[in-house]
Amino acid sequence: MTAPKRAIRWHIGVFLAPAVLIYTAIMILPLVGTLQLALFKAVENVQTFVGLDNFRTLFGDPNWSTGFWNALRNNVWFFVIHMLVQNPIGVMLAALLSSPKLRFSAFYRTAIFVPTVLSFVIVGFAWKLILSPLWGVAPNLLDLVGLKFLFSPWLGKESSALIALSLVSVWQFVGIPMMLIYAALLSIPDEVIEAAECDGVTGMAQFWKIKLPLILPAIGIISILTFVGNFNAFDLIYTAQGALAGPNYSTDILGTFLYRAFFGFQLQVGDPNMGAAIATMMFLIILVGVCFYLFLVQTRLRRYQF
Template sequence: MNSTTKNDAKRPFPWHLIVFLFPALLIYCVFSVYPLIDTLFLSLFDEQQGQAHFVGLNNFITLITDENWSHAFWNALSNNLKFFIIHMLVQNPIGLLLAVLLSNPKLRLSSTYRTLIFMPTMLSVVIIGFVWQLLLSPIWGISEEFLYSIGLGHYFDAWLGKESSALLTLSLISVWQFVGIPMMLIYAALLNIPDDILDAGVVDGANPLQTFLHIKLPLILPTISMVSILTFVANFNAFELIYAVKGALAGPNFSTDLMGTFFYRTFFGFQLQQGSESMGAAVATLMFLIILIGVMLFLFFVQRRIRRFQL
C-alpha cells in the first residue's frame, strides 16, 4: 500500500459538504423534482365524477389526434416554433453584433450603451406588454404619428389586431426586451479572449473582419451554443408577454397562442372552456418532452460539431 492510499484511507468523510448542499438539494427537490414527477404521474390519469382513473397514454393520444384538441395543440406548437425561429434569426444575431461593437476598446460610452440595452430585460414582462400595447394602438398610440413624421406613415397598421402580424409583432417586442441577455453573455466571452492571440493575428496581417471570423468567432462558439439553448428553453416556456397583451385566448383567433397559453386554458379553464388537470398535465408533459428532446438533439449534433471545429 503506497502513501497515497494510506492518506485516502485516513481522510475523513467530508460531512460539511452534505451540510452545505442539503438545503439547496432539498429546495430543488421540493420545488422542481417533485412537481415534475407529480405532473408526469397526473398526465396518466383522468378524473371522472371526482375519481381518478388510470388511462395510460390516452390523454396524449387525445391531445394529438382528437379533433376537439388537436387543432389547438398543433396551432400552439406551430406558433411556438415560429416564435423561437424569430428569436434565433433576429435576437441572437443582433446580440452578437452589439457584443462585438461594445467590446471595441475604442468605443466611447460603451458602459452606458450596455446599461441602456440591458435595462428592458430587468423590467416586468407585464409592464413591457402594456406599454407596447399603448404605443402600437391605432387609437391613442404614438407609433402612427412617429411613422408619419419620418415619411413611413403608409406602413402603419393595427399590427397587434391582425392574425397575419400579431405573432410577429409580439416576437419582435420580446426580442427588443431580451436582446440584452445574449449581448452580455457574448460580450463576456469576447472579453475573456487573451490579448496575445489577437495581437498575433494583427501581426500576421489579419484585418478586423478576419480577426473576428477566424479568431474570435471560433473561441466564442460555446457561448453562442449556450445562448441558443437558453433561447430555445425560454421561448418554449413563454407565457407572460402573450397573456399580458392578448389575454388567455391569445387572439386574434388564437393566432398568438403558444404552448404556455394553451396549457393555461387547458389546466385552469377559461371562459366557456372547463379546466382539466389531467389534460393540462399532459400538455405540460409534452412541453417538457419537447424541450428535453430539443436540447438533447442540439447538444448531440451541434455541440459535437463545435468541439470538432475547435479541435
C-alpha cells in the same frame, strides 16, 4: 503495508444538501406530480388511472389536436424569430461594444440591458399602447420620418400579431445574448488578438476569422437558453393578447394553450389532467432539444474552446 483510507468529504454533502432539497421541493416533486397527473382522468369525480389515454385525446380528438398543433406551430415560429433576429443582433452589439475605440460603451450596455429587468406586464401593456392605432405613438413616429403608410394594427391582424409580439420579446431580451457574447469576447486571450494583428488580420476580418470561432461555445449556450425560454414563454402573450391569444388564436403558444386547458377560460372548462398532458409534452419537447444540443452540438463545439 496497507494504503491509507481516503477521507470522506462530508462537508461537500452538507453544503450541497440545502440546494438539493430546495431544487427537489420546487422542481423535481412538481415535475413528478405533473407526469403522474397526466396518466389519470377524473371519472365521476374520482381520479382513475387511464395510462396514455389523455395523450391519445390530445393528438386524436380534433377539439384538442387542432389547438395543440396550432400552438406548437406558433411556438416554433416564435423561437425561429428569436434565433434569426435576437441572437445575431446580440452578437453584433457585443462585437461593437467590445471595441476599445467606442466611447460611452458602458452606458450603451446598460441602456440595452435595462429592458430585460422590466416586468412582462409593463412591457406587454406599454407596447400594446405604443402600437395602438387609436392612441399609440407608433403612427406619429412613423409619420415624422415619412413612413406612416407602413403602419397597420399589427397586434390586431392574424398575419402580423405573432411577429409583432416576437419582435417585442426580442427588444426586451436582446441584452442577455449581448452580455454573454460580450463576456466571451473579453475572455479571448490578448495573445491571440496580438498574433492576428501581427499577421495583418484586423477589423471585421479579425472578428469573422478569429473571434467568432472562439465564441461559438457561448453562442451555442445562448441558442439552447433561447430554445428553453421560448418554449416556456407565456407572460408576454398573456399580457398583450389575453388567455385567448387573439386574434383568432394567431398568437397562441403552448404556454397559453396549457393555461386554458388546465384552469379553463370563459366557456372552456378546466381539465387538470389534459393540462398535465400538455405540460408533459412541453417538457418532452424541451428535453429532446436540450439532449440534441448536449450530445450532438456541444461535443463539436469543444474544439473551439481555449
